[in-house]
Amino acid sequence: MKTRIDRREFIKFAGAAGAVAGITLSLPACAQTKNGGAAGAKVVVIGGGYGGTIAAKYIRMMDPSIDVTLVTGEKTFTSCPMSNWVLVNMHEFEWLTHSYDKLAANYGITVIPETATKIDPEGRKITLKSGNTLPYDRAILSPGIGFKWGAIEGYDEEAAELCPHAWQAGPQTKLLHQQLEAMPDGGKFIIVAPPDPFRCPPGPYERASLVAHYLKANKPKSKVIILDAKDKFSKQELFVSGWQKLYGYETDNSLIEWVAGSSDGKVVEVDPQRKIAVTEFDEHQADVLNVIPPQKAGAIAEATGLTDDTGWCPVDHKTWESKMQPNIHVVGDATIPGSLPKSGYAANSEAKVCAAAVVDLLNGREVGEPTWVNTCYSLLAPDYGISVAMVYRIDADGQLNSVEGAGGVSPKDGNSAAEAIYAESWYSNIVDDMFA
Amino acid sequence: MVRKVFIAMCFISMSLFGQLVHAGTPTGQMLAYTCAGCHGNNGVSKGAIPSINNLSAEQMAQAMLDYKSEKRPGTVMNRIAKGYTEEEIKAMADYFASLKK
Known part of the structure; x- marks a missing residue:
């Protein structure tokens, strides 16, 4: 095998090295820049669940000069995670419902409990059921899932x-x-x-x-x-x-x-x-x-042309911006999320990366390096819990991937009693992250 | 001479590749945000999961490193801590410590 490297290859290599060094040096510097360039920029978030609330809240935490509107569809949110617990009387139904009041009061988010019916990606405006329109600089959708009615013969909305x-x-x-x-x-x-x-x-x-x-x-x-x-x-x-x-x-x-x-x-x-x-x-x-x-992506994603033939939304994982339409970001279950699962925790983690990217983009800064976590508990009985956890990042090939050597499911001889207790605490804390 | 250059290049490429994988290390803030889902708003837990807003940077970093090396037993934290470099653990610990009033 020849080990010679000719001059041309060396120059190519050195160029790549310079570029890499440039990235490493410039990122932290950019992340610290505060130029207030985003003041008055308008972000509209559609969907008031595990992804949408977090996107709205974290944008306001990172840059309060950005104007954020959250279109929730409903006056209160009902959580799908933990709804199995309610099904078997472990908690009352109300345990699943949450108010948006604190997002408005504590973070200055404009909450609109209406459904968005149409998005105009070119005119950058969203039409609500009432006929009112909301202009945006960037929109973030966390529309959840839709069902493929009729895919099982005889099974439709009725x-x-x-x-x-x-x-x-x-x-x-x-x-x-x-x-x-x-x-x-x-x-x-x-x-x-x-x-x-x-x-x-x-x-x-x-x-x-x-x-x-x-x-x-x-x-x-x-x-x-x-x-x-x-x-x-x-x-x-x-x-x-x-x-x-x-x-x-x-x-x-x-x-x-x-x-x-x-x-x-x-x-x-x-x-x-x-x-x-x-x-x-x-x-x-x-x-x-x-x-x-x-299942497939929620209806508004499909109607806006954000889905591909899979029925889900392809996105750039560094920003969660749609690959189909500019200035529209999608997070949560509706997306094609790389190695991440379609879970509430993943939606939370995606929304934080998306919020940070939107703040960077609106301020004209380079987007920072993302990282994600998923932690997901399941109960087999009220005192028997199991979990899966993983850390994710963009790998050397540019793909959103799990970190090798990390994560995985509970060990076989794990502490299922403790995991059941932590599962309930997981819920209290993640809804606090969303609503408080 | 050619051989020497090649060996040097290998070293450069190894260290560069190492940097490329962690090209931009996520900021302490970005890393810390991923904790809040389980540990609560700004690390303040409402339930059995421990709060992480009340630790010094040294305490938190040591706890994470001990989970990572399996020195400290846990349920999910051993699995999660293994996903981070020492540098990242320090950055997230510094971020939480900076929230303390």
Whole structure:
């Protein structure tokens, strides 16, 4: 093998070295510049959930000279994370709801509890349901998910009133809760789990666990059946070992049954009136039929042309600016987030990186180096918690990737009692980060 | 001579590559923001998860380094601490210490 390097290569190399050194030197210097260039700039955030509240609040924390409006759609927010807990009476429904009042009072954010109906990327303005318009310099969308109605034959918005998805918290959570309460002992609670990618990857399995816990105490002859489009799922080993300990999983009396996609678990049709889920070779009669349908980015993202053929929004991960439309940033479940999952914590972390980038861009500064964290707890029973955690950054190839050697799921012999307690504290603190 | 240059280049490229991976180190503030989701607004926890707003920079950095090296047992923090360099841990510890009144 030749080890010679010719002059041309050397010069090329030295050039690259200079460029790298330049970046390393200039970034911290830029980050400290304060020139007030953004005074009066207008940012409109659409979506008042895990991503939107954080984007709005952190922009105001980093640069109070920027004018921030938060379009929430609702007067209060209802959290999807922890809604499984409410489903099985661990907390009242109100535990999920939060007011935007402090975001207005403490951070000077203009909160508009209306729906945004249209975005004009060229004219840089947003039309609200009332017909009022909001001009912006930069818009940030955290619109959450939409459902692919009809992807499962027979499952549309009307069917969801009979067979709730409860994958957006609110009336759907209440409906599924009522149906679980009304289910007779000996009934079948069927969860139809969606294909990847979807909101909250461990969510369907946490729901199965907590419903099994409820049934064990209240309706022990009943059963939870997960009909899955997939062959594997998030935190699977930990769920399975917990189910074995708690719910007799894989025994004749198991409270939980999981049917993998390759074992005919994929539901292709439902009859919402009769609560029947149809797979390729079989029909399953449910007493409660919880259909979590295939998903895509929230409606406004699609209507604004921010989605690609996957149905999700491609973004530049350093700024979360859309790759489809300039001056519009997208965070949270609606995005294609590299290695990050579609979780509440990821949305929180993405929104902070996005907020910092928007502040830098509006001030004419170079955008700083990002980093993200995801920490996500699931309960298998009220005193049995598991978690997945990871640190992310832009890797040497420019991709948003997990840091090698870091993160992962709870150890097999982990402290599940402590993790259950931390899960509840996680919720108190993340909603404080959003709303206080 | 050529060989010597090559060896020197390898050293340069190794150190440059090291810098490229951590090209821009995130600021202490950016790093600290990612903590708030679990540890609360500005590191003030409302529940069982410990607050991290009340530690000196040395205490916090030492705790993180001990989690990173598995010297200190934890639930999620060992997994998270391993995602950061010593320099980054120091930067986030300094940021939280600067919030103390």
